[in-house]
Amino acid sequence: MKKFILSLGVALGLSTFTFAGHSTSEPTKTPSEIMKELITQDSEFAKEHHHDYFSVFQNKQSPYITMITCSDARVHENILEKDPINKIFSIRNIGNQLLTSFGSVDYGVYHLHTPVLLILGHTHCGAVKAALGDYRNESFDIIKELDHLFIPLKDLKGTAKNKKEFEKIWIQGVERNVDYQVEMALKKYKKEVKEGKLTVIGAVDDFINAYKSGEGRIIIINVNDEKNVNNIKKMKLFKDLSPKLKALYIKRITN
Numbered sequence: 001m002k003k004f005i006l007s008l009g010v011a012l013g014l015s016t017f018t019f020a021g022h023s024t025s026e027p028t029k030t031p032s033e034i035m036k037e038l039i040t041q042d043s044e045f046a047k048e049h050h051h052d053y054f055s056v057f058q059n060k061q062s063p064y065i066t067m068i069t070c071s072d073a074r075v076h077e078n079i080l081e082k083d084p085i086n087k088i089f090s091i092r093n094i095g096n097q098l099l100t101s102f103g104s105v106d107y108g109v110y111h112l113h114t115p116v117l118l119i120l121g122h123t124h125c126g127a128v129k130a131a132l133g134d135y136r137n138e139s140f141d142i143i144k145e146l147d148h149l150f151i152p153l154k155d156l157k158g159t160a161k162n163k164k165e166f167e168k169i170w171i172q173g174v175e176r177n178v179d180y181q182v183e184m185a186l187k188k189y190k191k192e193v194k195e196g197k198l199t200v201i202g203a204v205d206d207f208i209n210a211y212k213s214g215e216g217r218i219i220i221i222n223v224n225d226e227k228n229v230n231n232i233k234k235m236k237l238f239k240d241l242s243p244k245l246k247a248l249y250i251k252r253i254t255n
């Protein structure tokens with residue numbers, strides 16, 4: 001039973017990995033309680049939405065963002081959109097990596113032609129934490145996925161002397177990973193970006209207030225590999241944002 005709950009937890013994206021921040025704890029609900037909750041929630045959703053809602057996208061999806069984010073259960077589309085259905089083509093894996101999901105990202109860019117590719121990392125990312133430490137005891141497939149994080153993080157590894165220092169290194173690692181994924185995306189989708197058909201945005205979902213903008217903000221740290229915050233703020237892309245919002249949302253911890 002314990003094994004089933006654990007594998008169900010992983011399948012549902014619950015935070016059961018030992019490297020996922022602080023958690024070695026199991027989900028508190030039983031599978032039958034989980035099923036009841038899922039069906040109750042879906043039943044409410046089905047009651048609240050009528051045919052007109054579904055008919056718009058029944059034959060074709062038309063999202064405007066391809067988003068690659070971490071599988072972490074604390075990160076979800078509803079932080080960006082109240083109703084993300086048919087708006088966000090979402091790809092998720094541990095550490096929001098392109099290399100392990102390029103096929104899916106290609107689909108969003110080449111077939112759905114979304115004008116934005118959003119690479120969304122997050123604070124306290126367990127995958128980044130694991131990649132900064134020793135993950136040899138994880139399963140073969142986890143190791144395989146974490147190994148791709150080696151390149152952006154290699155010179156941060158083992159540099160923290162204590163917990164406080166590690167917190168700093170951890171957020172630096174999150175930014176480095178997002179920057180690295182943006183770099184990879186630009187290599188692959190160079191033509192689309194050059195022609196102005198695609199904008200690659202690197203951001204961090206900050207639920208611990210590391211950026212001092214408040215919990216739950218999406219902090220934009222990179223646009224088409226531009227990492228200079230002042231240059232990003234001047235971009236036409238943000239012309240409709242007030243200086244106050246720009247100051248809140250466009251920031252970096254590392255330069």
Ligand SMILES: [Zn+2]
Binds near residue numbers: 072096122124125126
């Ligand atoms: Zn994560």
